[in-house]
Amino acid sequence: MNQAITINETDNLGVALADLSSGTAILVNGKTILLKQDIQAKHKFALHDFAQGDEMYMYGLVVGTAKHGVKQGEAITVENTAHKATEYSSKTNGKFQWTAPDVSKFSNRTFNGYHRADGQVGTDNVWLVFPLVFCENRNIMTLKKAFEKALGYEQTNAFADFASSLVSQYENGASIEDVKLTASQRQPQSTLFKNVKIKFITHQAGCGGTREDSDTLCRLLAGYLKNPNVVGATVLSLGCQNAQVSTLQSAIADTSGTVTKPLLVFDQQETGKETDLIEGAIKETFKGLIEANKIERQPAPLSKLTIGLECGGSDGFSGISANPTLGHVSDMIAALGGKAILSEFPELCGVEQELINRTNNQTHAEKFIKLMRAYAKSAEDVGSGFDMNPSPGNIKDGLITDAMKSAGAAKKGGSSPIVDVLDYTEYANHPGLSLLCTPGNDVESTTGLVGSGANVVLFTTGLGTPTGNPIAPILKVSSNTKLAERMPDIIDINTGEVIEGKKTIPEMGEEMLNQVIKIASGEIQSKAVLMNQEDFIPWKRGVSL
Known part of the structure; x- marks a missing residue:
């Protein structure tokens, strides 16, 4: 294993791959560098002397300038280096050509995903529940608790049990040092629905900020609805917020053209009693889960992957x-x-x-x-x-x-x-x-x-x-x-x-x-x-x- 490297042949900074001690002679690109300071793994050091204002290069790009003189073999730090970036313009530098990697091993490979009406393929099958405004977060959490308990997603809280054990030991006058965490948390799976999950989103937006923020939120949520991993959604609206249902619907139209997935909208001010809102949302969402569970994974080409x-x-x-x-x-x-x-x-x-x-x-x-x-x-x-x-x-x-x-x-x-x-x-x-x-x-x-x-x-x-x-x-x-x-x-x-x-x-x-x-x-x-x-x-x- 090399002790240090450069990333591009034009770089004048070396990268330590391990902790290096002052006085060590390091060979970098055929040149011996005597380190004048300890250099920690991952950190950079000067490959030659820098005068104040000299540019520093990594990856073949300018990554900073010397604030003052830096000697060969010294560490690059915030004290001796200032930020500087390479300038740019809209004009391209020459004709770009790309040599694609060899993908023959993967050309006939598939993944098993959830096929959607618009031609996209999901890597998951999620019914999404979210509010248009933060005022509905508590109702979202009420739905979350209800569905997770009913469907078997409810967590066994090992940390709560651990804390209770500490309390019990303390109350009984015993030492707490031997109390250990006995189980780790893992996500249970629904035994009722094998092909669909239900997930819940909360946020602190939708009203009270700028209209631009609310409009952006609706466009973001429309993108989540279009994402192939989502099969349908339940939306809670208070009614008076900036992020109106109509704003979301317009964003969906701009993103998808047409709504091809079930979208259940419940407006609290229009419904009246909170209990009626929650009851209706649970019942209709459950119907949606029944239909979504009928969709099964099918083979799809790797061209249907979208990697973030x-x-x-x-x-x-x-x-x-x-x-x-x-x-x-x-x-x-x-x-x-x-x-x-x-x-x-x-x-x-x-x-x-x-x-x-x-x-x-x-x-x-x-x-x-x-x-x-x-x-x-x-x-x-x-x-x-x-x-x-x-x-x-x-x-x-x-x-x-x-x-x-x-x-x-x-x-x-x-x-x-x-x-x-x-x-x-x-x-x-x-x-x-x-x-x-x-x-x-x-x-x-x-x-x-x-x-x-x-x-x-x-x-x-x-x-x-x-x-x-x-x-x-x-x-x-x-x-x-x-x-x-x-x-x-x-x-x-x-x-x-x-x-x-x-x-x-x-x-x-x-x-x-x-x-x-x-x-x-x-x-x-x-x-x-x-x-x-x-x-x-x-x-x-x-x-x-």
């Missing part, structure tokens, strides 16, 4: 192992005629020109630039900016600037042509790779990916994050083996073997696609599903990075 590409809790290895592996899977999906969606626009800062070159479409290039610049301005208007994107956890594990983070994050999108550029809530309709404007916030971005049609999400992490989604399986991909071993309850796939030199990116990508096929067919469940991690946060434009 996400990262969160990233580290200095994410852009070397996990993200490039996702990029290879994205390229394979594109070669097979499927769809992939790359989101998180703040984490594309500095790689804009590379992405623009891959559009081969002036309209798409101009839309991408417009969205990026508008987003950057809205962040600056509230006293922030893309340069503030790296989190304390990112910085601690080697991602010093936003451009450095972005250069690695963009690797999730592989190298295929970009076929479309989507604003938040726009739906992915074209085979190949699309760019989707979302924030870098894990849950807001994942929420947006599913609203734009992702029926599976691949989510890389170097630090560990439990993020999930109510209707789409999220596969958590570890950038390093230590994380996979430390947090096995949330990690589905470990790409640390790439760092260790045990597997290549293509080998890891093929292994990952095989795992996706099993998840999409319902043969296994993702860790997020097993942990009942069902996150849903609509994005309020201009607030989040």
